[in-house]
Amino acid sequence: MNDEQDQTDVTDAPPTFAALGLGDAVLKALKDVGYESPSSIQAETIPTLLQGRDVVGLAQTGTGKTAAFALPILDRLDVKQKTPQALVLAPTRELALQVCEAFQKYASGTRGVHVLPVYGGQAYGVQLSALRRGVHIVVGTPGRIMDHLDKGTLDLSELRFLVLDEADEMLNMGFAEDVETILADTPDDKQVALFSATMPAQIRRLSKKYLNDPVEITVKNKTATASNITQRYLIVGYPQKADALTRILEVENFEGMIVFVRTKNETETLAEKLRARGFSAMAINGDVAQAQRERTVNQLKSGKLDILVATDVAARGLDVERISHVVNFDIPTDTESYVHRIGRTGRAGRSGDAISFVTPRERYLLKHIEKATRQSLTEMRLPDVDAVNATRLARFDDAITAALGQGERVEAFRDIIGHYVRNHDVPEVDVAAALAIVAQGDTPLLLDPAAERARPTFTDKAARTERPGRGEDRFDRGQRRPRHASDKAMKAYKIQVGKRHKVEPRQIVGAIANEGGLSRGDFGAIKINPDFSIVELPADLSPDVWKRLENTRISGKLIELSEDRGPRGGGARAPRSGADDGPPAREKKPRHKKNRDDD
Incomplete structure (x- = not known):
């Protein structure tokens, strides 16, 4: 960025969204969802975007940045134009879906707005049908957006707004080349908003190259939850x-x-x-x-x-x-x-x-x-059995105490109980116990400690299905991770990216999980070699998953997934002879050149 560009340190937010210059339709939607006043990033970003300026927003997740870019886009949308006007790139399908839902929520006051999520794991047919009908806003992951550009099924020739959400995370996951390709395949006069939690050198270079004199807006990280x-x-x-x-x-x-x-x-x-x-x-x-x-x-x-x-x-x-x-x-x-x-x-x-x-x-x-x-x-x-039983007894005691306070009703029932005791020669305490059974029904008042001790604890049950979450795949590059204690049959697969492509396990897990619709728990050991990597995945990958992964890229390169048949020390056994080797790698097609100058 240039030294002359605007530097704005957000401090105080205006009291209402109306003061930011948003139109009536958007304000009505905000009122319907209960938003009363803008956050700091919203207060500074919304007027700037409404003025047509490019923006670099430095803000952590949780500061309200989705509304900061979604509201001004919706405010300036032309619903008569059927080709995509706004593209939001997100690092994961979860975030893409979340952003898409936010757009739909904020568009409730504007008729005819169509928003489409585009991500790996969803069938192409759904996305292609929606694109043919016409959409105004596309929210997607870089890999699947690149796929549509390659196939010529996504027309960005009339794109007016482009948002990079969690840009640092996208680059960390190996999408840098894809993001730059997408930026280059869009009109030069588009408005760009880039949001990132940090500002590494790669983000600054990206901003300087593709954004036009951007306003930099910084939200200082504050504790967002109340101390009480x-x-x-x-x-x-x-x-x-x-x-x-x-x-x-x-x-x-x-x-x-x-x-x-x-x-x-x-x-x-x-x-x-x-x-x-x-x-x-x-x-x-x-x-x-x-x-x-x-x-x-x-x-x-x-x-x-x-x-x-x-x-x-x-x-x-x-x-x-x-x-x-x-x-x-x-x-x-x-x-x-x-x-x-x-x-x-x-x-x-x-x-x-x-x-x-x-x-x-x-x-x-x-x-x-x-x-x-x-x-x-x-x-x-x-809470353990003793804590539950103690609470139940205390509430039972409280119920009895409360009932004893109802003088007239107690007096009436005392006569009835006395009549029963005289006619059946039963101690009053036994009658009271019998009445407690009637009141309690078939459900025991107290838990049986012996039975509870014999059952696995909730933590034990959870541990049985434990899988590493995103961000927990931190093991040394080239090292194998131990197999999970799971009944799931695993198989070794080969992908055509390795150390020379500067990939890390977390990038492999992130890309394959997002595009293939897999969970982080579907990954076993990962071995990164100089020119390729070996990844353990479920042995019964469906044809649908194979198809989704055909076009998956890591660090800009197609992974070309196939079953691993080569021997490798300490690795998984090679599959039996005659085992299905999966679909052949897709033949590379020339990149879709729409919106670029013809040389």
């Missing part, structure tokens, strides 16, 4: 989450609680499970009518309802002082959502509690949250 909120996490396998939540609900002393899940369907499913276990719970999500939502929230405020199971969108703008606890049943994939979620508790200066369920595969998300908020979360132990 106690933040804890529990490592638990996904199938055990409902049982773990039940244990916590029994022991925690809470007034009102919001339990956050990722999907609309899960809100209803979990609320129903909680009601079946005796808890007062209701669900709200984007499909719940406004009148019903208001009734449910009022019930939570008045104490008629104790637990609200909600999605992020449904809980936006929710302000109920009675909420003492927030539980992230599904931990959010971005810190911005985490901060918004736990901000529902600890209101009006009161203390609050936030508990996050983390599966072993999601440990990397926990690290991202701690890094972005600059606060450590405390690991908690699931």
Whole structure:
């Protein structure tokens, strides 16, 4: 960047979004989702982008940068133009989907806006059909965008806006060459916004080469969560989450609680499970009518309802002082959502509690949250049998004490019990025990310690399915990682990138997982050689996965996945003779030259 370019240090945000120059349709959408005032990055970036300037935004995840670029793009969109006007590049399919959902949410007040996510792991047919019908905004990963450019199925000739989201992460994952190729294949007069948590030399070079006199906007990293909120996490396998939540609900002393899940369907499913276990719970999500939502929230405020199971969108703008606890049943994939979620508790200066369920595969998300908020979360132990039983006895005692306070009713029942004792010659304490059985029903009041000790703990169950999360594949280049303790059959595969291409294990895992639709737990040992690498993947890769990986690139080079048949010391056995060698490597096609000057 030039020394003369603007340097802006964001400090104070204006009080409203209306002051930033956004149109009525976008402002209405913001009001509908409960946004009241812009964050620092939004306050500085939105007016700058509305003026048509290029922007370099230095901000951590969780500062609200998605809205910072999405809102001005939507405000200036021409819905009559059917070819893509905006392209957002994201390093992972998870982030691409999240950005796409944000665009759709902010576009709710503008009719006819079409947003398309483009990423590996989704069938080409869905994407091709949408592109033929016409889309205004494309949000995708560099590998799949390059694929469409190669095939000539993505027309960027009339592109007006391009966003690089988490640019440093994209470069770290080996997408540098792809990103530069995409930038070169787009019109010179487009407006570019680049967002990055850091500013390494490679990002500065990219900015200087492809951005036009950009305004640099810096948001200083501040602790984004309130100090009066106690933040804890529990490592638990996904199938055990409902049982773990039940244990916590029994022991925690809470007034009102919001339990956050990722999907609309899960809100209803979990609320129903909680009601079946005796808890007062209701669900709200984007499909719940406004009148019903208001009734449910009022019930939570008045104490008629104790637990609200909600999605992020449904809980936006929710302000109920009675909420003492927030539980992230599904931990959010971005810190911005985490901060918004736990901000529902600890209101009006009161203390609050936030508990996050983390599966072993999601440990990397926990690290991202701690890094972005600059606060450590405390690991908690699931309440044991003794703690649960002690709580149940205490509540049983409280119920008896409360009933004894109802003088007239107690007097009436005393006569009835006395009549039974006289006629059946049974001690009063036995009658009381029998009445407790009637009240309790078939469910035992107390857990059986012996039976509970014989069962695997929640942590044990979680450990059985533990897989490394993103960011946990940190082993030396060229070193093999030990095989996971798993029943999954693994096989050695060969990819045509190695040490001379400057690849690292995390780049291999990131690219293949994103494009192939695999999870991080599908990877075994990785061996990086000078000209190729050997990767252990599931032995039963489907034809669909093979097809997705045909066009996958790492450091700009096609990986050309095939089964490994060569001997290698300490490696996996070669497959049996006659085993399927997978689809042949795709013949390289000349790069799609659209939008470049013809030489």
